[in-house]
Amino acid sequence: MNLNTIVEVKRPRSFEEIEWRDGHAWLAGGTWLFSEPQVATDTLVDLERLGWPALTATPAGLEIAATCRIVELHDFKGPVEWRAVPLFGDCIDAFLMSFKIWNAATVGGNVCMSLPAGAMISLTAALEGVCTLWPRDGKPREVPVVDFVTGNHQNVLQKAELLRSIHLPASALARRYAMRQVSLTHLGRSAALIIATVGDGGADFLLTISAATPRPVHLRFGKTPSAAELREAIDERLPPDAWFQDVHGSAPYKRHVTYYLAEQLRAELA
Numbered sequence: 001m002n003l004n005t006i007v008e009v010k011r012p013r014s015f016e017e018i019e020w021r022d023g024h025a026w027l028a029g030g031t032w033l034f035s036e037p038q039v040a041t042d043t044l045v046d047l048e049r050l051g052w053p054a055l056t057a058t059p060a061g062l063e064i065a066a067t068c069r070i071v072e073l074h075d076f077k078g079p080v081e082w083r084a085v086p087l088f089g090d091c092i093d094a095f096l097m098s099f100k101i102w103n104a105a106t107v108g109g110n111v112c113m114s115l116p117a118g119a120m121i122s123l124t125a126a127l128e129g130v131c132t133l134w135p136r137d138g139k140p141r142e143v144p145v146v147d148f149v150t151g152n153h154q155n156v157l158q159k160a161e162l163l164r165s166i167h168l169p170a171s172a173l174a175r176r177y178a179m180r181q182v183s184l185t186h187l188g189r190s191a192a193l194i195i196a197t198v199g200d201g202g203a204d205f206l207l208t209i210s211a212a213t214p215r216p217v218h219l220r221f222g223k224t225p226s227a228a229e230l231r232e233a234i235d236e237r238l239p240p241d242a243w244f245q246d247v248h249g250s251a252p253y254k255r256h257v258t259y260y261l262a263e264q265l266r267a268e269l270a
């Protein structure tokens with residue numbers, strides 16, 4: 001849609017040249033920004049010309065620029081020892097998308113939207129991603145993705161702060177994984193997106209619950225838990241009022257499918 005409050009689009013080539021004031025908003029792919037009126041915004045600051053490389057693989061892991069497009073992440077081929085790379089495509093397929101979102105939306109835009117059904121949040125939280133944030137004044141800071149999102153459409157970003165990148169450690173990329181996603185309707189928004197990863201020999205089992213809860217939740221076990229241990233840990237961490245209720249599923253439904261899917265993941269990886 002046309003945003004008739006916008007009077008200027010700035011296209012800076014460096015972070016330093018940006019003079020921020022109230023009414024500015026970062027523009028990434030624009031798929032959400034242009035989907036509804038932005039009455040408090042008069043200037044868009046386009047991130048594209050900052051020219052960040054989309055994906056940088058090193059022995060330490062994968063650096064995903066905030067401006068990396070969904071389609072670029074989908075096309076990434078990692079070294080064979082990064083067994084979790086196919087999870088990129090699995091999560092991208094779980095994302096309710098049009099042609100426009102596929103080609104224009106960015107990983108950073110999805111994470112900064114901080115919606116429960118943000119599939120890039122599910123992916124990067126499950127793979128133990130760490131965000132690098134650039135505050136307006138001050139040194140860059142690092143925040144794990146699982147702590148970056150604090151609620152439905154809420155996160156730790158301060159005014160004018162920019163998400164620069166997300167680092168996925170090689171150790172997480174090398175783990176075995178399993179994933180399940182469920183929606184109330186065919187191709188609908190996720191009601192639950194659950195991912196488990198595990199180290200060799202069943203050590204260090206990590207369950208990431210997302211979409212069913214307002215923010216991603218990690219449950220970590222020294223070794224693959226039993227079915228009863230897993231269910232007990234979910235109950236302990238997530239009481240009945242901790243589940244996210246919306247038109248894509250009631251809280252009791254999301255809780256129920258989370259037990260069901262988490263047990264499937266546990267059995268698959270055991």
Ligand SMILES: Cc1cc2nc3c(=O)[nH]c(=O)nc-3n(C[C@H](O)[C@H](O)[C@H](O)COP(=O)(O)OP(=O)(O)OC[C@H]3O[C@@H](n4cnc5c(N)ncnc54)[C@H](O)[C@@H]3O)c2cc1C
Pocket residue numbers: 025026027028029030031032033034035047066067095096097098101104105106107108109110111112113115117118119157161162163164189190
């Ligand atoms: C039909 C439709 C279906 C959708 N389905 C889903 C869905 O299933 N799940 C879901 O999560 N979302 C969904 N969305 C919302 C949105 O399109 C996606 O979240 C998308 O990934 C946003 O990415 P973008 O690059 O287009 O962000 P933009 O629209 O450019 O920006 C989104 C927000 O993040 C801020 N922002 C962007 N990049 C940064 C950055 N690097 N640092 C700080 N702030 C930043 C912007 O200022 C803005 O507030 C949907 C939207 C539409 C129109």
